[in-house]
Amino acid sequence: MSNEELVKAALQARTGSYAPYSGFRVGAALLTPGGRVFTGCNVENASYGLTMCAERVAVGKAVSEGEREFVAIAVAGNGREKCLPCGACRQVLAEFAPDMAVIAVNEYGDYSVTRLNELLPQSFCLPSGK
């Protein structure tokens, strides 16, 4: 699966976004080592704090289907700015794949690639034997 294909999947997932409050529509596409792709979109709520980010929807779908290893995620948002995962989503992604590629995508399909450990260096993890 190429970066371009993952970008396309994130843009497609974005069409499912439920964002009546912010108007900011996000789609994510998460790639496993075996080539499976799990998508997600943001799902907002009238009780704003219950909003689910697109990335965490994708992670939840993947993990609930038995996948725990990821090689890349593409995240697409509104406008010209390429959309990066929020801090909470970075932490959730780091739980499973601290070195995964993160592809930030704008509404028009332009993208740039970075790595999660650049976006969230020295992330929190429990000491072994906690």
Ligand code: THU
């Ligand atoms: N959002 C995401 O889906 N992913 C992020 O990484 C950042 C923010 C959503 C949450 C909310 O529905 C909207 O974007 C504006 O914050």
